[in-house]
Amino acid sequence: MGRRTDRRRLVQVTFGADRVSARERSETVAVEEPLEIRVGGESLTVTMRLPGDDMELVHGLLLSEGLIRHREDLMVARYCADTDTMNVIDVTLADGPRPLPVSAQRSLVMHGGCGLCGKANIDAITASVGVLNSERRVEAEVLRALPGRLRAGQQTFDRTGGTHAAGLFTATGETVVIREDVGRHNAVDKVLGWALVNGHDAANDVLQVSSRASFEIVQKAAMAGVGVLSCVSAPSALAIDAAIDTGVTLIAFSREDRLTICSHPDRVLLPGSREPLHGAAGAGA
Template sequence: MGRVTVRRPVERWTGAASVSRVDTLAVEEPLQIRVGGRELTVTMRTPGADFDLVAGFLLAEGIIGGRDDLVAMKHCGDDDYNVVDAGLAREVAFKARAFPTSSACGVCGTESIADLAHRARWDVAADETRVPAEVLGSLPGLLREAQAVFSRTGGLHAAGLFTAEGQLRCLREDVGRHNAVDKVVGHALREGLLPLSGHVLLVSGRASFELTQKTWAAGIPVLAAVSAPSSLAVSLAEKAGITLVGFLRPPTMNVYTATRRVSQ
């Protein structure tokens, strides 16, 4: 695995005075994703949990539908941790298509909400999970406490998977918030945990259309964000039956869709 952090010299100013010191930075490197030896896309990410990232990415984009569709993954070369090749089951049809490359803007291969609804595998709307508001309010603090690399760099997004009782099941950090979510979902897929009914996905930034898409693909009934949702994220959450929580900053929060799941 590549380095997660690096140390770099910096001149720190406070008012009119400066001092030289060494700062810890989060690593950002390209990851090329291949399927059967064919390049699919390149994303900028923080090294670590690369197989989880690739698995979550392939699931969110509808290239695979579950763990059995993904038969192998490998880094290409003993020293090259920036290329991952995924092998699919023979019966999985794969057609390469172009994806944008970014760590901040997720993979937007889906053209419309209707397309997502057509290939949705899990009936999230039927999930009767209830999450006490007090539990939701405790999650940002639990997420921050578990962010080991963020505490050293201040430069990473995080995604955390929690039970409805507030137990942290999985946390991943990355320079890209979409990558962090893909790593969480990919971990669950590889462990055979999908669909993730009865769970809450908490993200450290805003709730976008792409993050809502990934939540739906994993069968998660509640998506919470410490910042704002976009209008399209709310529309997609409403269509999917996902409870979308924004501005989760205890003691307040906004519940935009499927409000029945948040209880006193």
């Protein structure tokens, strides 16, 4: 495994009440390196990531993009021997090469202005996995504690301040797995890849992420069958639409003192109540 942190000489500027000072200091920073993923020898995508847990990242990315559904769908994943670094992984699918699904065409080989509207992307997800109908209920008291539990597992962030994290937690708040990366999407892929590789059913878990709630994060949760997704920052409109249509309960602005339910509030229980919340969370203005 490559290094996860490195040292750099930086200049820190401090603004005081009556003076501005500058001093050089050595800081620990997160390592960011490219990982090329090949399928059958053909390049699929290149993602920038924090080295480590690469096989989990590959499994999670292929799962969330609809190229595999089960651990057995991926026959072999190995680092390429024809490169000088551990930055290229080639995978062999059990049933051979296949065309990319619409969602993968959007996120892996296309860029802004690719011509697919938001609704087309949501339809591609629901066509692949249907609408989630997990009846698992989660107490609001559990949800408010998850950002702190995720933060407690961010060892690389403690040293660098430069990584995101994602974690799976049980409905009662126990930690299942936590992974870090320089990219929030990669951190999610690593967590979901861990579940796939280890045969863990994440359908009844909560996916907690240290970032905003983007469409891609909702997509990954839905493709993995995760019913509750909680993010510490703001949601996008498309993320809310996707969560509503795919059956994901989306929590945004998850803090110790508050949280915002963007979709399917019936999975959340308030303190002292056994009845789930109801309402039109996520409805357009």
